[in-house]
Amino acid sequence: MEPNTGKITSLRVEHITKRFPGVLACSDISLSVGEGEVLALVGENGAGKTTLMNILMGLYRPDEGRILINGEETVFRSPGDAFAAGLGMVHQQYMLVANMTVLENIALGYTRAWSPLALDLDMVRARIDEISRKYGLAVDPDAYVWQLSVGEQQRVELVKTLCLGARFLILDEPTSALTPQETDELILLLRKMTRELSIIFISHKLQEVKNLSDKVVILRRGEVVFEGSTADHSSDDIAALMTGREIHLPRNDAPECEGKPALDIRGLKVRSDRGFLAVDGLDLSVCAGEIVGLAGVSGNGQRELAEAINGLREVEEGEILFFGRNIADHSPRDVIDAGMGYIPEERNTEGIVPSFSMKENFILKDAGSPRFSARSFLKLEEIDRNADRLRTEFDIRSPDTDAAAGSLSGGNIQKVILAREISRMPRFLVAVYPTRGLDMGAAEFIHRRLLEKRMEGIGILLISEELEEILDLSDRIAVIFKGRIIGTLDRGTADSRKIGILMAGVRNDEAV
């Protein structure tokens, strides 16, 4: 089928309602996007944004309501229909096949390269080349997706969508994995692209909403609570409308703490899944009662570093001194028993067992501890009591503690992990992207908890790509680039421009 290449001059969604068992995900939602317009869709986790977008992409069918493209009613029976109509989406959770290469993933949807017996991979390669050059999105077509960091995967998703000839872009939190410079570039790029196409984008970052969008639609609990021109409203207004209350992200402005070194990494070398040295001679130390923010574009060794500290990845060379004791290449159990807490990057597959209930997930690290079992028999009452307490204390929203952890929203899953890690009374905490994809309310909660722990004298290594998060929370900021610390800044002297330059691999002294 020859794809239709005409422009999409208007997209209208009228009175869309979508129910899930026990949940009204979208309730009578209407919105419209005109030619060259950028519509920002904001709202807290669970407000129905992703559901609405999935309806636009033909993944779900609405229970009520209709979609009009260029004034004509269109029914999407499958993602293929939506695609043929020219709608391309980059999802929050990447729709990539992990054990295929980037090239193969893109070829999957690139029907023009298909013939009954052969797949013209060269044609796909040429197309990727063209697109990545045109938009400045560098990808390695021969890398396997499982080898890529989350940020790199997102880039692949963008390239894929553009390669397949999307004429209307739907972006679900497009900048969550980019440096400030890259974000600015992306915003410029998207702005330029509005000459050719219209965009709907979902974001939690209100600054981006201000910079990029013409119109903003705010959803709360499946309903449109606000619709208007972006220019007329400040980010604070939007934030207040989004949550229904004022949000103040907490800042770390406690006096400097002079604790003893808790974690001292020396000359660490760790290999990535692809076999190269992802962490290449890294030195870093974090004191007790100090938050060190590790900034960097994802894929520069953050994942490997976190895994090596926690015994989940082999250490090639170097030492990881944890309160003076070398824990390099110790088993995960040893590291946990030494007092390490760890909030992992992959919260859905690593931080929890998705099919286990919430209360079972709370004892993931402690099933054998005397607190939760006696002579190998689980103390069910204590497990229940612990779960009820943590659920209340951490405000985890679910009907009860028997709910499967995987069925919770992203913010609640993160709270489950945080609750478990903090309640174990760790001596140190490694937190990787702790608020990625979370709304401001949940992020605020998690930030407060991390700051509380810092005040209690716990050292925290905060690995994040969100500069604001790092600037808000850290006592010191280290920037990782190609597996090394390229520079360290104090809270007082750091700003996002300096960090951004370092993240791009330019040393301070070389900076203009």
Added chain:
Amino acid sequence: MTKQFKILYRTVLILLAVAAAMLAGALILWTIGADVTKTYSVIIFEPLKNKIQIGEVIIRAIPLTVIALGLSVAYRSGIINIGAEGQMAMGIIAATAVALAFPGLPKAVLLPLALTAGAIGGAAWGFIPGLLKAKLHVSELLSTVMLNYIAAQFYTFCLRGPMLDPAEITMGSGTPQSMRLTKAIWLDRLVPGTRIHTGVYIALFLAFTVWLLLWRTSWGYRMRAAGAGERAARYGGIGVAGCLVAAMVISGAFAGLAGAVEVAGVHRRAIEGITSGYGFSGIVVALFGGLHPAGIIPASFFFGLLIVGADMTQRMAGVPANMVLVLQGIIILVIVATRMVLANPYLEDRVRRRYCRLTGRSREE
């Protein structure tokens, strides 16, 4: 969601599934020119008509239960054991060897010894693929199937060689079987006139044990975590490799024990064909039973019924037993499909809303 609707929904779905299975089966029976109604009535009602037949169903349900329990431990721990057939054969050999070696021991010693030997035989056969998987990442699908072949050949060798009944040699008939084992390892018959044996208690006891292990102990918790989310388990400091090996050892031990019970309770000697596909049917029973003891027991009874029913249709309705295997296949497919449908809350919700609209009731009820 009203409870009334939920029950109605499930009942209707299950009835629809039964109807679908029977219809598909009827079509096949009709094409081979069999008497459809008679075949069905024989399969479903004949085996339950008298005590003897019910007993036959139960003695088939015993090894199925025991094997399926072991398999559910393995599957829950994330290792797909399809080697129960071979593990069962090794259990039979081990139990028989013990009984042949110590015919003079009293029952109180010999019977537990033989059953333990059976469990160890099966456990050893489960340990190999478990270790290979944990240490070298060898696919258990491959290794367990290959070990099935080795076990089958070894079994044949034992029956024709070292364990062959001396009487067969002198008589010259050469049936490959061991001599009749000493009464000291026989499991007692429970109900006069039937072959139901005390293995029933063993099966029920093991069902309780498996439930206790998987859902009430920290070991079971770790094994289930390793199976349900390997990465998360590793992250949580759980020794995933150890869990895999332990699960395979338990799984193999159950299959081996099923073999030993079968010899001690039913055949009282090792003959060819004791395993007769129990190891494979056990997989279906385990999955059909939802990998949970409470589901596995009724599931084994149901499959015992099908096995006995297959035998009877051949005699009473002139339908070859193999056709019943085809019917079994259809039933399994329908059951699996029904389970998927029942587990789809979205469909249930849609049907419920339509139902509410039809009956004119409010949605919030």
